[in-house]
Amino acid sequence: MADEKRTDTDPLKNQEPDPRMDEFKKSPDPWKEIAQLTWGGDRTHASTIQTLIMDADPSQYPAFEKKLLGLVTAHAYEAAGLDFVCRMLRLIGSPASVPVLAPLLADEKTADAARHALQTIPGTEVSAALRAALPALKGRPKAGLIGTLAARGDRDAQAAIQAIAKDPSETAEVREAAALAAATLGGAQ
Amino acid sequence: MNGLNLNRREFIKFSTLAAGAATILPSHVLGANAPGQQLAFGFVGTGGMGISNIDRVLRLKDKGARITAVCDVDKFIRERAAAHINKFYGDTSCGLVSGDFRDLTRNPKLDAIVVSTPDHWHALVALDAIRHGKDVYCEKPLTHSIREGQVLVAALRQHNRVGQTGTMQRSDASFRYVANAIAQGALGKLDHIDILIPANNKYVGATWAPAPVPDGLDYDFWLGPAPFAPYTPQRTHYQFRYVMDYAGGQTTNWGAHYIDIAQWALGKDDSGPVAVDGSGEFPTTGLFTAPTRVDFTATYADGVKLRVKTRTDGIYDGNIIFYGAKGWIDVSRSKLKASDEALLTIGGGPAKQKGKGSDASGIAHMTNFIDCIRSRERCVADLAIGHRTTTVCNLGNIVLQLRRRLQWDPVKEAFIGDEQANRMKERAYRAPWALV
Numbered sequence: 103m104a105d106e107k108r109t110d111t112d113p114l115k116n117q118e119p120d121p122r123m124d125e126f127k128k129s130p131d132p133w134k135e136i137a138q139l140t141w142g143g144d145r146t147h148a149s150t151i152q153t154l155i156m157d158a159d160p161s162q163y164p165a166f167e168k169k170l171l172g173l174v175t176a177h178a179y180e181a182a183g184l185d186f187v188c189r190m191l192r193l194i195g196s197p198a199s200v201p202v203l204a205p206l207l208a209d210e211k212t213a214d215a216a217r218h219a220l221q222t223i224p225g226t227e228v229s230a231a232l233r234a235a236l237p238a239l240k241g242r243p244k245a246g247l248i249g250t251l252a253a254r255g256d257r258d259a260q261a262a263i264q265a266i267a268k269d270p271s272e273t274a275e276v277r278e279a280a281a282l283a284a285a286t287l288g289g290a291q
Numbered sequence: 292m293n294g295l296n297l298n299r300r301e302f303i304k305f306s307t308l309a310a311g312a313a314t315i316l317p318s319h320v321l322g323a324n325a326p327g328q329q330l331a332f333g334f335v336g337t338g339g340m341g342i343s344n345i346d347r348v349l350r351l352k353d354k355g356a357r358i359t360a361v362c363d364v365d366k367f368i369r370e371r372a373a374a375h376i377n378k379f380y381g382d383t384s385c386g387l388v389s390g391d392f393r394d395l396t397r398n399p400k401l402d403a404i405v406v407s408t409p410d411h412w413h414a415l416v417a418l419d420a421i422r423h424g425k426d427v428y429c430e431k432p433l434t435h436s437i438r439e440g441q442v443l444v445a446a447l448r449q450h451n452r453v454g455q456t457g458t459m460q461r462s463d464a465s466f467r468y469v470a471n472a473i474a475q476g477a478l479g480k481l482d483h484i485d486i487l488i489p490a491n492n493k494y495v496g497a498t499w500a501p502a503p504v505p506d507g508l509d510y511d512f513w514l515g516p517a518p519f520a521p522y523t524p525q526r527t528h529y530q531f532r533y534v535m536d537y538a539g540g541q542t543t544n545w546g547a548h549y550i551d552i553a554q555w556a557l558g559k560d561d562s563g564p565v566a567v568d569g570s571g572e573f574p575t576t577g578l579f580t581a582p583t584r585v586d587f588t589a590t591y592a593d594g595v596k597l598r599v600k601t602r603t604d605g606i607y608d609g610n611i612i613f614y615g616a617k618g619w620i621d622v623s624r625s626k627l628k629a630s631d632e633a634l635l636t637i638g639g640g641p642a643k644q645k646g647k648g649s650d651a652s653g654i655a656h657m658t659n660f661i662d663c664i665r666s667r668e669r670c671v672a673d674l675a676i677g678h679r680t681t682t683v684c685n686l687g688n689i690v691l692q693l694r695r696r697l698q699w700d701p702v703k704e705a706f707i708g709d710e711q712a713n714r715m716k717e718r719a720y721r722a723p724w725a726l727v
Contacts, residue, residue, distance in 0.1 A: 149575035249725020
């Protein structure tokens with residue numbers, strides 16, 4: 103309690119500050135700690151945040167999303183930390199996540215985590231960002247992205263995916279994913 | 292007392308119809324899949340459950356089933372399985388031994404694929420098999436996510452294949468008797484159902500360390516569509532079921548068996564509950580992420596409440612008790628009890644079954660699959676049935692995490708008014724895998 107709030111009869115009123123109190127009050131901020139999560143490391147802070155997010159009222163989501171995105175833009179995360187942050191964005195993310203997560207799609211090391219979040223976030227902005235990432239990718243990440251577009255039922259991606267299915271410069275894995283996705287999207291029409 | 296005044300013959304007839312069991316057709320109406328023709332089986336996943344399923348098919352040699360191919364991402368496990376099979380046959384006819392399931396699912400010489408992988412692989416392997424003209428026996432829980440089940444069932448129907456979910460209690464005489472007795476109103480108006488599932492039987496510490504991948508294990512393939520995480524020994528064989536990236540803990544492991552019996556007795560094989568609520572406890576650190584305490588209640592449109600709880604008595608089996616206006620019936624793999632003995636003797640009671648317990652029901656279940664491959668009838672645990680049961684398990688795991696009452700539309704297969712819950716019906720796959 104601040105000194106000015108103490109009543110005159112409070113024996114702690116006007117006491118000299120105890121220099122040890124700062125140490126006593128120290129407590130890690132789980133919102134910061136989650137980005138530093140390592141594979142096999144203690145998940146306690148992550149579990150705290152996960153429970154907070156699962157229990158939250160939807161009106162709290164934008165503030166939580168902002169905190170999570172701030173960790174990504176700070177680029178001070180471990181691989182497991184980014185994985186966790188994206189798992190949380192999967193649950194509460196909005197199109198506001200697009201400018202932060204879309205650049206991650208281009209890097210094979212971060213693409214899966216970004217798709218994990220983006221696949222279930224509704225919105226045309228999300229679909230547009232996923233489609234825009236398609237031409238620059240090759241191989242495994244491209245096959246994964248095609249799967250995400252199909253899962254979203256993004257018919258606007260159908261023409262591009264059909265072309266990929268017939269493109270001999272793509273890997274067999276990508277062509278097969280594209281052929282199946284094109285059929286799925288065609289069937290959805 | 293037989294409240295329904297059914298004689299044994301009528302009861303069995305009803306039971307067979309209700310279960311959707313295969314009709315054994317006379318040979319003159321059978322075509323290319325006549326009983327004399329050999330059916331070539333391929334096994335994907337040959338660890339603990341895979342070996343159990345292999346043994347069932349080996350013992351059904353006289354039904355014309357022959358295992359000619361095995362696949363596992365662990366070289367030691369697949370070679371051990373092939374040696375076991377070839378020793379049984381006394382030859383080397385199980386000659387296709389692969390680490391890539393597509394060598395089996397796309398092989399024109401195979402008729403049927405048995406999927407006994409960790410749960411996160413079930414949908415992709417079964418889907419590829421179905422799309423390449425194979426009939427499929429897929430272990431329970433049928434899929435890892437609700438959307439996977441929807442895609443799998445759609446493909447099964449589109450390609451007109453036969454699919455059996457590995458919920459072998461469907462082929463157990465006691466469970467069949469109880470489900471059909473209740474479906475016929477033996478307990479009168481049903482009030483509620485209590486299911487107990489075992490507690491976790493494996494434990495880990497608060498932290499774990501990445502470790503070198505052992506020789507012979509294709510770990511990247513083992514992870515498959517699941518998010519990347521470094522190898523550590525307790526992640527893979529058996530214990531995978533306690534990591535939510537690969538399975539759903541005991542909710543889906545044992546829930547798949549006992550919720551299946553409830554769905555059957557309620558006549559909800561093509562539907563499900565309309566609401567679910569509950570809460571669970573989850574490990575807050577360590578490798579395992581699946582719930583350690585489960586307690587959720589699914590409510591059906593007619594008001595029947597199905598409660599699923601973790602049992603605390605240390606017994607490693609499930610249990611289901613049906614409570615109705617006329618009494619109760621309590622059934623598990625080891626017992627069958629009722630509030631009135633007469634409830635256990637309707638139509639003469641449970642049919643006699645060769646063998647004992649899960650071994651007998653496992654054989655009967657695989658027999659039904661083989662019969663259905665030949666007859667093209669739907670299996671007793673058709674994949675669509677398995678999908679609906681697995682959905683209830685997944686609804687449970689979702690509500691345990693969200694800890695708020697969720698409304699479920701079993702027709703649209705969607706949560707009503709809860710965006711977050713709907714997002715939990717699916718998950719993105721790790722590249723290059725795609726659910727399309």
